Amino acid sequence: MYNWRDKFGNNFVNNEGIGKDAMIQKNEETRGAYQASVSGNYGEFTVSSVLKSLPANYTVMDNILLQTGTMLRPYHPEKYGQSVWEVKAVKGKPGKLYEVVKQSTQVDHVIVSEFGVFVIETKNHKGMVFGDVNGKVWTQVLTGSKGPRAYGGHDHYTFYNPVTQNLGHIKALSEALHLNQAYMTGMVVFTNPDASLGNVNCNCCYTLNGLYEAITKYNKVVFTWDKTLDLVNKLDKLNSNSYLLAKEHERYVKDLQHHKDIDIMLKRKHE
Numbered sequence: 001m002y003n004w005r006d007k008f009g010n011n012f013v014n015n016e017g018i019g020k021d022a023m024i025q026k027n028e029e030t031r032g033a034y035q036a037s038v039s040g041n042y043g044e045f046t047v048s049s050v051l052k053s054l055p056a057n058y059t060v061m062d063n064i065l066l067q068t069g070t071m072l073r074p075y076h077p078e079k080y081g082q083s084v085w086e087v088k089a090v091k092g093k094p095g096k097l098y099e100v101v102k103q104s105t106q107v108d109h110v111i112v113s114e115f116g117v118f119v120i121e122t123k124n125h126k127g128m129v130f131g132d133v134n135g136k137v138w139t140q141v142l143t144g145s146k147g148p149r150a151y152g153g154h155d156h157y158t159f160y161n162p163v164t165q166n167l168g169h170i171k172a173l174s175e176a177l178h179l180n181q182a183y184m185t186g187m188v189v190f191t192n193p194d195a196s197l198g199n200v201n202c203n204c205c206y207t208l209n210g211l212y213e214a215i216t217k218y219n220k221v222v223f224t225w226d227k228t229l230d231l232v233n234k235l236d237k238l239n240s241n242s243y244l245l246a247k248e249h250e251r252y253v254k255d256l257q258h259h260k261d262i263d264i265m266l267k268r269k270h271e
Helices: 018-029 033-051 144-149 162-177 208-216 225-238 242-269
Strands: 058-074 087-090 093-113 116-123 127-132 137-141 156-160 184-190 195-201 205-207
Touching (some): 033 058, 033 116, 033 208, 058 162, 058 225, 093 162, 116 162, 156 162, 184 208, 195 205, 205 208
Parallel strands (some): 184 205
Antiparallel strands (some): 058 093, 087 093, 127 137
16 A cells, blocks of 8 residues: 555644644545545636636626436336436337436636636646647646555556546636527636646646636636626526525625616716
8 A cells, every 4th residue: 555644735734632633534445536526626716716806797606507408218117226317218219227427517717707708627736747739638747756656556557638628618608608609718717836738738727826817818808797696697507506605696786786787887987
């Protein structure tokens, strides 16, 4: 078994007592998978913190779960038991039952503003990242003493092209919102401060430090206030996780409406 006690990420540094002991035990049991999961969640938290420092006319919605349809697969009661969502017969195929499987897509962060809709995919990979915008997979390479101990003794790890993943999210959102993709901007953000993107051939990938500036450089107004509010409300209704975000959504809509009212008052004052 690898000894994970001596090298922990920032999530473990300031945590003492029983909690830290429990995390150490969990990390050893999962051979480091627990730390990877926690680091990913921490990355989501840091991105959310940056996004919510944007001005009030940017509405930030995190963890969007979008239902994209259903599919059928043969139902085997001995395999699935009674845990399936729905079982139905299909016309033309007598004597066979099919499980109805919900299909969905998970979007890390969506920002709705008068300057367009920003769709953000986050990654928490560290080390040197190699990738091309048109490539099927990208590669993460860990150097130094950390490399041989990562991923079961390997110093590199391939993962699906995050730009392609995000394009799928953009397509799903475009169809659900009935919004032309021309008004949508995809961004991929690497949240780990130890990530090096010098070998990434892509103009929509950023580190956390460059995210705020990358968003605010878009300053051409493409939506009216009413259209912006309409998109926010539509997205909230489509989001299967919206009950978790209801309070924050309510606050953002109120802030956005307040910002709109102030803007109208200032325009009237100068007329």
